Amino acid sequence: MTQNAVERDISLGEALEIAKNVSTDFAQLQAILSEWSGPFGLLDGETSLERLELGAKPLIVWGNLSVEGSILDLSQAGTLLVVLGNLQAKEIYFQSRLASSGRIDVKGVIAAGSADSGKILASGGLECRALIARAPLQVVGDAKSDFSFGPIQGLKTSNMLAGELFVDHVLDRPDDPMTADCDFTKLRERMAAGLEIIQAEPSxxxxxxxxxxxxxxxxxxxxxxxxxxxxxxxxxxxxxxxxxxxxxxxxxxxxxxxxxxxxxxxxxxxxxxxxxxxxxxxxxxxxxxxxxxxxxxxxxxxxxxxxxxxxxxxxxxxxxxxxxxxxxxxxxxxxxxxxxxxxxxxxxxxxxxxxxxxxxxxxxxxxxxxxxxxxxxxxxxxxxxxxxxxxxxxxxxxxxxxxxxxxxxxxxxxxx
Missing domain, CATH: 3.80.10.10 (Ribonuclease Inhibitor)
Structure with a gap:
């Protein structure tokens, strides 16, 4: 990946000190950071990437983060991405926690693919084309999404069938769109390949x-x-x-x-x-x-x-x-x-x-x-x-x- 900042490891104490000096919503962010014992990866400064793949180690970006393509959480149990600034990306697939002290702007899909509950902290607000959750997802902050699918707290879910919203390749039963649901494995694979997730005109x-x-x-x-x-x-x-x-x-x-x-x-x-x-x-x-x-x-x-x-x-x-x-x-x-x-x-x-x-x-x-x-x-x-x-x-x-x-x-x- 291409980036403008060098990654280094920091402890939980250092992560909390940085967040305290930057975040206007420190109490919420402190609670999220404290779920991990560390170490944390830190990108210190404005960061621009073609794509971002997250591993098991939580990542903190101290500054704005702009990703031309997708942000993908590839860890087994889910990890944490914290942006102490604004976050922009084409698409995001995460499994556990996503937080920004600024705005989160996503051109396409934000997908919460964990079988356990997830959480998004968007202190400056969130806007995306579609927000998709596999399990109960809590969104903290002003959120706007054209289409929402799944159990999402903090955002009204669209009254739509999976077969109406997603392209056939993302459905678990593409032969029967009336009873099909989203297959998150297929969704992540298509996202990694830069392919479409939702229909151009779901209606x-x-x-x-x-x-x-x-x-x-x-x-x-x-x-x-x-x-x-x-x-x-x-x-x-x-x-x-x-x-x-x-x-x-x-x-x-x-x-x-x-x-x-x-x-x-x-x-x-x-x-x-x-x-x-x-x-x-x-x-x-x-x-x-x-x-x-x-x-x-x-x-x-x-x-x-x-x-x-x-x-x-x-x-x-x-x-x-x-x-x-x-x-x-x-x-x-x-x-x-x-x-x-x-x-x-x-x-x-x-x-x-x-x-x-x-x-x-x-x-x-x-x-x-x-x-x-x-x-x-x-x-x-x-x-x-x-x-x-x-x-x-x-x-x-x-x-x-x-x-x-x-x-x-x-x-x-x-x-x-």
Whole structure:
């Protein structure tokens, strides 16, 4: 690499003394530096590089740092880069800690690729084209990014699919962009080679989704997730052999009566839509096996839903249902039920359990958002279940063991 400053080693004490005299955010920087015992590499002065590869030894740049290409953290466990000045680069891949006492300006991507939590300290602010995190990432300082992907604290994450944001070569499943995620190994390899990471125009993914509707007649699957839809496109109903229809996270308020025309439909997913009512015609989907209604505004299910005689699983978590749908009790093939919620009304929960006890065909049951300090003994009647998942049930360990004792042949899981 080409540089204008000579690197030398310094101790933690020397690093803290330098940072104290330079940084306006010394307390934060002190905490980050103190995570390493040293030695630290120091580049003393303004530094310009073609590219920068970081090893296991933390590196401090005392002055501004400008990198024409990429900054890559190649260490196994992740290392630290501290710039006591402004930082400019084309792209940055880091795994642990990145800090600047000035601004961080990146033309392309900043990727936090560690499986553990990472942290960026940008005392003078941060701006980049895209910020990508594999695990929870904390950003301290004013941050601006056109696109953000992953669990990032301090920056709103873009509502985008991986297949919409990244080029295919960075996806773990490029053949299925609707379920693919970012492969950070491939991302780092492309970054090292100076190749593109994100699509030139990420919104083109939505345009491609809608253009696919031009030829629906022979389709078995239609994935229209997060496509900016306000209604179900008429073209959908031309796919008479359609088996799987995904309409998740759009702004659809009404499911048309024409849904009944999809006589071969096996999977229907409407997660994240502001749907308030389902048409009675949904009960005519005689081949339907999976119905997903998570994050919807439904307050009740139509009685006609009991006509779904082949329905094996229904997901109602995070819905607005006020009561347990009586129509579910008489569904002969239902094996998997996820339900939300019981509030903190123990009598209501007992009523739910009483209805569930009649559904002997159930194998997997999920209750979410309970808030109970104990569970009713009526749970003993659900011993026919293979699995019982109790989510948001903050029960003491002794209470959890009591429930497990009631259902010795059922796998009982508690999670928050």
């Amino acid at each position: 083109s993914r939505r345009l491609q989704i809608l253009s696919d509707l031009d030829d629906t007649a022979s389709k078995l699957t239609l994935d229209l997730e997060d496509a900016g839809l306000f209604e179900v496109p008429e073209e959908v109903f031309e796919a008479k052999g359609l088996e799987r229809l995904v309409l998740d996270f759009n702004d659809i308020t009404v499911l048309p009566q024409r849904i009944a025309s999809l006589k071969s439909l096996k999977v229907l997913s409407l997660d994240g839509n502001p749907i308030r009512k389902l048409p009675e015609e949904i009960g005519q989907l005689n081949t339907l096996e999976t119905l997903s209604l998570r994050f919807v505004n439904l307050k009740e299910l139509p009685d006609a839903i009991s006509g779904l005689v082949h329905l094996r699983e229904i997901f109602l978590t995070m819905s607005a249902l006020r009561d347990f749908p009586e129509s579910l009790v008489s569904m002969p093939s239902l094996e998997r039920l996820s339900f939300w919620h019981c509030g903190e009304d123990e009598e209501k929960l007992k009523g739910f359990v009483e209805r569930l006890s009649a559904m002997k065909q159930l194998k997997v049951l999920t209750f979410a958002q309970g808030g109970f300090s104990k569970m009713p003994a009526e749970l003993k009647s659900l011993g026919f279940l293979d699995e019982l998942h109790l989510i948001e049930q903050r029960l003491p360990e002794a209470r959890q063991e009591e429930v497990r004792a009631w259902l010795p042949n059922t796998r009982v899981r508690f999670s928050i």
